[in-house]
Amino acid sequence: MPIISSFSLLLQFYMNIKMNFPKFSWILLSMFIIFNDVISSVVSSDIDCSLFDDIKIDTTTTSSHHQFSFFNQNLVKNTSFISAGFSSCTSSCVTSKSSILNLAKNIETVEWIKRLRRKIHEYPELAFEEYQTSKLIRNELDRIGISYQFPMANTGLKASIGTGGAPFVALRADMDALPIQEGVEWEHKSKVAGKMHACGHDAHVAMLLGAAKVLKSREHCLKGTVILLFQPAEEAGNGAKRMMEDGALEKVEAIFAAHVSHQHPTSVIGSRSGPLLAGCGFFRTVISRNQGHNADAMLAASAAVISLQNIVSREANPLDSQVVSVASFNGGNDLDRIAESVTLGGTFRAFSNTSFYRIRQRIEEVIIQQASVYRCSATVDFFEKEQPMYPPTVNDEGMYEHVRKVAIDVVGPNNFKEVPPMMGAEDFSFYSEVVPAAFFYIGIRNETLGSIHTGHSPYFMIDEDALPIGAAVHATIAERYLSEHE
Ligand SMILES: [Zn+2]
Numbered sequence: 001m002p003i004i005s006s007f008s009l010l011l012q013f014y015m016n017i018k019m020n021f022p023k024f025s026w027i028l029l030s031m032f033i034i035f036n037d038v039i040s041s042v043v044s045s046d047i048d049c050s051l052f053d054d055i056k057i058d059t060t061t062t063s064s065h066h067q068f069s070f071f072n073q074n075l076v077k078n079t080s081f082i083s084a085g086f087s088s089c090t091s092s093c094v095t096s097k098s099s100i101l102n103l104a105k106n107i108e109t110v111e112w113i114k115r116l117r118r119k120i121h122e123y124p125e126l127a128f129e130e131y132q133t134s135k136l137i138r139n140e141l142d143r144i145g146i147s148y149q150f151p152m153a154n155t156g157l158k159a160s161i162g163t164g165g166a167p168f169v170a171l172r173a174d175m176d177a178l179p180i181q182e183g184v185e186w187e188h189k190s191k192v193a194g195k196m197h198a199c200g201h202d203a204h205v206a207m208l209l210g211a212a213k214v215l216k217s218r219e220h221c222l223k224g225t226v227i228l229l230f231q232p233a234e235e236a237g238n239g240a241k242r243m244m245e246d247g248a249l250e251k252v253e254a255i256f257a258a259h260v261s262h263q264h265p266t267s268v269i270g271s272r273s274g275p276l277l278a279g280c281g282f283f284r285t286v287i288s289r290n291q292g293h294n295a296d297a298m299l300a301a302s303a304a305v306i307s308l309q310n311i312v313s314r315e316a317n318p319l320d321s322q323v324v325s326v327a328s329f330n331g332g333n334d335l336d337r338i339a340e341s342v343t344l345g346g347t348f349r350a351f352s353n354t355s356f357y358r359i360r361q362r363i364e365e366v367i368i369q370q371a372s373v374y375r376c377s378a379t380v381d382f383f384e385k386e387q388p389m390y391p392p393t394v395n396d397e398g399m400y401e402h403v404r405k406v407a408i409d410v411v412g413p414n415n416f417k418e419v420p421p422m423m424g425a426e427d428f429s430f431y432s433e434v435v436p437a438a439f440f441y442i443g444i445r446n447e448t449l450g451s452i453h454t455g456h457s458p459y460f461m462i463d464e465d466a467l468p469i470g471a472a473v474h475a476t477i478a479e480r481y482l483s484e485h486e
């Protein structure tokens with residue numbers, strides 16, 4: 001029943017009582033005014049719109065839900081009343097900034113996001129093995145009432161919220177953990193020996209689920225479709241690629257993703273236009289003594305290591321940052337015999353595809369030709385099948401600008417930072433090669449808590465206060481993108 005009809009009935013009821021029992025009419029009048037105030041505040045406030053949405057979509061029975069059981073049992077059962085609430089929410093879509101932040105900071109939602117993150121943290125799973133993490137995500141999406149496509153890339157999934165029509169904008173979270181033994185002693189320490197969420201992907205999943213809940217409660221505000229990608233194997237490098245092969249970017253016209261960062265204070269957002277993260281590749285070579293010659297593979301390999309250093313120091317533009325590092329060197333354990341072969345390997349990075357592929361070509365040339373100087377031969381493997389090279393992550397200017405504006409609105413101008421490029425790498429770059437994209441950081445650094453360690457450290461930890469902010473920023477980026485591109 002629409003609210004206005006409820007009021008008509010109440011008014012009629014009051015008039016009848018007034019005529020028949022004039023002595024009680026003033027009491028009834030007061031009750032009517034109070035009831036009117038309660039109803040008005042419920043349907044007019046942004047936060048209270050979420051209250052209706054929560055009751056409608058969330059079937060869990062936490063204690064705080066019980067506080068609303070009066071509405072649940074006596075009012076909200078009437079579906080037309082829910083519609084009235086929604087139509088009132090619809091008019092509040094304009095003020096989406098504060099509404100979304102309020103929804104994400106709702107105490108119940110914050111606790112839920114933290115619980116999810118801690119659960120995922122306790123049971124980390126490595127690349128392509130994220131079975132329980134994926135199940136947890138699907139269970140939560142089922143509870144919220146969000147449909148999804150599963151499986152993609154083995155354990156990944158693609159959920160959608162909104163009209164089901166264009167435009168389509170994607171938000172991505174990665175699910176995999178690392179083969180690291182957690183060194184942090186805390187209540188929710190990893191329960192799996194030798195595995196840890198040391199890169200914060202547990203936080204990424206929790207933030208995206210937070211955004212999912214918020215966006216679902218504001219589905220009537222969406223002017224298109226938000227695609228949520230939960231992908232496996234970011235660390236292994238081909239999770240994003242496999243997701244794309246399974247249709248993750250079908251119809252998607254823009255994509256965004258976040259990474260937690262120990263370099264920025266809690267909830268500070270950072271990003272930049274253009275190259276943000278380096279392209280990253282790995283190589284391994286085996287240098288062997290040619291048969292029938294007096295040769296020393298150890299000497300040939302040592303010369304190759306020295307020559308590899310010249311690629312960056314003497315060939316590269318010093319204003320275009322590049323790296324070639326030899327990280328392993330193994331000629332066996334014998335102390336009284338010249339090695340037949342030596343295996344060495346390392347990594348290389350650059351911020352543009354041109355530089356990246358030039359370095360790759362030069363590594364191969366330098367190793368093979370340097371080996372031949374010493375009467376040795378070499379084979380070079382770039383692991384392109386098992387672990388594809390990550391291209392550089394390059395933010396589209398327009399998408400970066402969108403993130404910047406949203407971040408400033410949500411966290412304030414002092415909490416947005418334009419950041420320098422970093423030599424780290426991200427498989428988000430595979431998406432950014434295909435559609436306009438922007439990648440951004442969310443600070444989790446809090447000296448008091450001790451969340452000051454870099455990702456991939458056994459002491460890595462996060463300030464969970466960043467989680468609801470991350471959820472709000474994700475949701476706002478998507479909702480506003482659709483409004484601006486309908
Ligand atoms: Zn990582």
Ligand SMILES: [Zn+2]
Pocket residue numbers: 199200201234259455
């Ligand atoms: Zn990561």
